[in-house]
Amino acid sequence: MWPSCLLWNPTAPVGFACPRKMRTLLLLLLFIYEARSHAVSMPNFVLLMADDLGIGDPGCYGNKTLRTPNIDRLARGGVSSRSTLAASPLCKPSRAAFMTGRYPIRSGMASRSQVGVFVFSASSGGLPHSEITFAKLLKNQGYSTALIGKWHLGTSCHNRTDLCHHPLSHGFDYFHGLPVTNLRDCKLLVFLPLQVITITLLTLAVLRWLGLVQVPPCIFFCLFFLAALVLGGLLCFLHYFRPLNCFLMRNRDITQQPMSYDNLTQRLTADAAQFIQRNAKTPFLLVLAFLHMHTALFSSKDFAGKSKHGAYGDAAEEMDWSVGQILDVLDELKLANNTLVYFSSDQGAHVEEVTIKGEGHGGSNGIYKGGKANNWEGGIRVPGILRWPGVIQAGLEIDEPTSNMDIFPTVAKLAGSPLPEDRIIDGRDLMPLLQGRSHRSDHEFLFHYCNFYLNAVRWHPQNSTSIWKAFFFTPKFFPEGANGCFATHVCFCHGQYVTYHDPPLLFDISQDPRERNPLTPTSQPRFREILETMQEAAARHAETLQDVPNQLSLGNLIWKPWLQMCCSSSGLFCQCDWEKQVGRGSH
Numbered sequence: 001m002w003p004s005c006l007l008w009n010p011t012a013p014v015g016f017a018c019p020r021k022m023r024t025l026l027l028l029l030l031f032i033y034e035a036r037s038h039a040v041s042m043p044n045f046v047l048l049m050a051d052d053l054g055i056g057d058p059g060c061y062g063n064k065t066l067r068t069p070n071i072d073r074l075a076r077g078g079v080s081s082r083s084t085l086a087a088s089p090l091c092k093p094s095r096a097a098f099m100t101g102r103y104p105i106r107s108g109m110a111s112r113s114q115v116g117v118f119v120f121s122a123s124s125g126g127l128p129h130s131e132i133t134f135a136k137l138l139k140n141q142g143y144s145t146a147l148i149g150k151w152h153l154g155t156s157c158h159n160r161t162d163l164c165h166h167p168l169s170h171g172f173d174y175f176h177g178l179p180v181t182n183l184r185d186c187k188l189l190v191f192l193p194l195q196v197i198t199i200t201l202l203t204l205a206v207l208r209w210l211g212l213v214q215v216p217p218c219i220f221f222c223l224f225f226l227a228a229l230v231l232g233g234l235l236c237f238l239h240y241f242r243p244l245n246c247f248l249m250r251n252r253d254i255t256q257q258p259m260s261y262d263n264l265t266q267r268l269t270a271d272a273a274q275f276i277q278r279n280a281k282t283p284f285l286l287v288l289a290f291l292h293m294h295t296a297l298f299s300s301k302d303f304a305g306k307s308k309h310g311a312y313g314d315a316a317e318e319m320d321w322s323v324g325q326i327l328d329v330l331d332e333l334k335l336a337n338n339t340l341v342y343f344s345s346d347q348g349a350h351v352e353e354v355t356i357k358g359e360g361h362g363g364s365n366g367i368y369k370g371g372k373a374n375n376w377e378g379g380i381r382v383p384g385i386l387r388w389p390g391v392i393q394a395g396l397e398i399d400e401p402t403s404n405m406d407i408f409p410t411v412a413k414l415a416g417s418p419l420p421e422d423r424i425i426d427g428r429d430l431m432p433l434l435q436g437r438s439h440r441s442d443h444e445f446l447f448h449y450c451n452f453y454l455n456a457v458r459w460h461p462q463n464s465t466s467i468w469k470a471f472f473f474t475p476k477f478f479p480e481g482a483n484g485c486f487a488t489h490v491c492f493c494h495g496q497y498v499t500y501h502d503p504p505l506l507f508d509i510s511q512d513p514r515e516r517n518p519l520t521p522t523s524q525p526r527f528r529e530i531l532e533t534m535q536e537a538a539a540r541h542a543e544t545l546q547d548v549p550n551q552l553s554l555g556n557l558i559w560k561p562w563l564q565m566c567c568s569s570s571g572l573f574c575q576c577d578w579e580k581q582v583g584r585g586s587h
């Protein structure tokens with residue numbers, strides 16, 4: 001309660017008014033009190049999000065050969081979760097859920113086709129403006145907010161300047177990074193088809209010249225012409241596609257087109273550190289969304305060839321270095337005790353990512369089955385570390401199922417922001433679990449979607465240690481016995497690519513985390529009863545879904561020339577490089 005004399009009350013009898021000096025003193029005390037409670041009640045947030053990093057990769061999750069000393073240091077200082085689950089096994093829907101605390105299907109960010117993500121910067125789909133990100137909530141609370149690195153939740157809707165889906169339209173004050181994602185095509189790795197075609201062409205020409213091939217000249221020249229056309233087309237595509245899709249932005253402007261991999265991690269890390277330095281005195285939210293570990297893998301000179309795990313290990317160790325730089329800045333500025341740091345990955349490692357030479361460019365999902373793009377545990381169980389010295393118990397390990405959607409309500413509450421009341425928030429506050437006030441996750445049921453399709457339900461009954469997981473369908477792995485869909489490079493979510501299960505395939509994850517032994521009515525007497533409860537929960541969940549515009553419809557996925565951003569200053573080929581100026585400008 002406020003002392004009554006501090007409230008403006010012109011009708012108060014004179015005898016009740018405060019003496020002026022006392023009033024000033026009280027106001028001053030109040031101000032100090034307010035300022036202090038502000039500092040305590042408004043912690044900073046640093047949310048570090050890796051791309052495609054598997055739970056078997058960081059040292060603190062049991063990897064003995066990949067060196068991640070900084071991620072391990074973070075884990076020692078905080079809570080490591082063994083059951084952090086991505087809301088989706090694919091980048092874009094997973095990130096949409098992370099940002100909004102809601103299943104991606106609620107925002108229309110769940111694809112009904114085989115293409116589950118945006119592949120062009122000039123597509124019109126994206127996180128709808130009606131969605132509320134945690135950045136928007138925190139900005140309203142007075143936070144400085146930044147997203148550095150990968151966005152992948154859309155760019156523009158109608159023209160190339162509206163930037164309706166851009167981070168700046170979703171509560172971020174500052175953006176520096178890649179509007180789409182790091183793509184293989186960004187790194188001219190697609191040489192093989194070119195080489196094959198060129199060699200075939202030359203061989204054909206030589207053989208004919210030597211008179212060794214007897215084809216009618218008309219057919220020969222037709223073939224030759226066709227091959228040359230394909231070759232030319234591919235070259236053009238490679239030349240133009242890179243600058244068109246792979247560019248870096250700072251706020252609304254392109255800073256580098258095409259994006260250069262030279263010291264890329266270092267540049268983004270330095271910018272993140274500068275953001276923290278600029279905002280050391282105000283509450284801030286920094287989302288550092290690494291471009292690592294998505295292919296094309298890259299790393300700078302200091303890391304290339306240094307790890308025991310090839311290009312993948314080099315990139316992972318560079319990312320770990322970046323984590324260390326951020327932790328160091330927090331320490332130097334004495335902000336660590338007032339900052340909640342989160343480290344996670346948007347989904348499991350991409351196990352099908354193998355180069356033509358047979359080198360594995362996907363990470364490790366530890367003991368778990370499957371990986372990116374499917375809902376076996378390897379696809380959704382990701383590293384999850386939270387550190388806040390003095391508030392969250394250091395060195396604690398938890399194994400309760402939690403979700404990357406939980407960051408939304410957790411962060412909102414800590415920042416003093418009420419949750420939006422006009423929509424369903426699927427995430428749950430993590431603080432009771434992190435502080436040991438509760439030993440149970442608030443998620444009795446979790447729903448695992450594969451794009452638009454409900455793939456599996458997870459049930460952690462209130463009074464039991466069991467964690468039931470029922471699959472309505474499973475992806476058809478190929479080749480037989482493999483741990484992924486190697487024929488199609490990623491698993492798909494419906495039609496001929498999956499096997500439907502009726503009754504659903506049931507596992508007890510608490511006993512069988514590798515998902516090897518589906519239960520049967522004989523091995524589990526309560527089989528029918530358990531499935532019934534889960535199917536009822538799925539039906540209740542389905543009733544809460546609303547029809548929303550599909551952000552991944554064909555019309556929203558295709559490349560739209562009028563949305564294509566292009567560095568105008570340099571003229572013809574959409575090429576420019578202002579990155580050095582960015583570095584200097586923000587010093």
Ligand SMILES: *[C@@H]1O[C@H](CO)[C@@H](O)[C@H](O)[C@H]1NC(C)=O
Binds near residue numbers: 159161162
């Ligand atoms: C782009 O669209 C926005 C919003 O629809 C509009 O305000 C703006 O004038 C348009 N810009 C151009 C260059 O057409």
Ligand SMILES: *[C@@H]1O[C@H](CO)[C@@H](O)[C@H](O)[C@H]1NC(C)=O
Binds near residue numbers: 262263266
């Ligand atoms: C990358 O950074 C290193 C160390 O700061 C520097 O020596 C090198 O010149 C940079 N490389 C490029 C291509 O900018």
Ligand SMILES: *[C@@H]1O[C@H](CO)[C@@H](O)[C@H](O)[C@H]1NC(C)=O
Binds near residue numbers: 063065
């Ligand atoms: C450590 O990570 C590397 C790279 O992902 C992987 O090849 C290796 O199998 C992992 N080791 C363990 C024990 O998971």
Ligand SMILES: *[C@@H]1O[C@H](CO)[C@@H](O)[C@H](O)[C@H]1NC(C)=O
Binds near residue numbers: 334389390391
């Ligand atoms: C931060 O908190 C820890 C744990 O409560 C404490 O040991 C340490 O002294 C604090 N550091 C600073 C700089 O306040």
Ligand SMILES: *[C@@H]1O[C@H](CO)[C@@H](O)[C@H](O)[C@H]1NC(C)=O
Binds near residue numbers: 461463464
């Ligand atoms: C858990 O509670 C439910 C209903 O409250 C009950 O049907 C079930 O038997 C209980 N399970 C155990 C393991 O106690």
